[in-house]
Amino acid sequence: MAQKDRISVDVSDMREQIDCRTDVAWQELSLAGKIRTLLRERLDQMKSGDKQT
Template sequence: MKEDQILDSVVAQKDRISIDVGDLREEIETCRNDAAWAELPLSAKIRVLIKERLEQMKAAGKGE
């Protein structure tokens, strides 16, 4: 059982990256002014923005 947990942890780490958003942080934090946005952590905000952009590209036929 413990080996499965270790393997899951290693796999999860492969899907994570580190990026420097120091110059974008303020813009990301303030790009929306609703209460829900303010409550999200920065990492969740970045995921939302990436997902929205990918959907836009797919809708425009650029994701192929």
């Protein structure tokens, strides 16, 4: 991955919300993995919403 594709984001005020899931697989993910998963899920939701209109 190219360095230009990386960003730094302060998520300290969102940490509890990011860690809200209780399943074991979620707890095994790194913080970066959790954020990437949440972002992908939201993008998929948005894409699905676009198809419905």
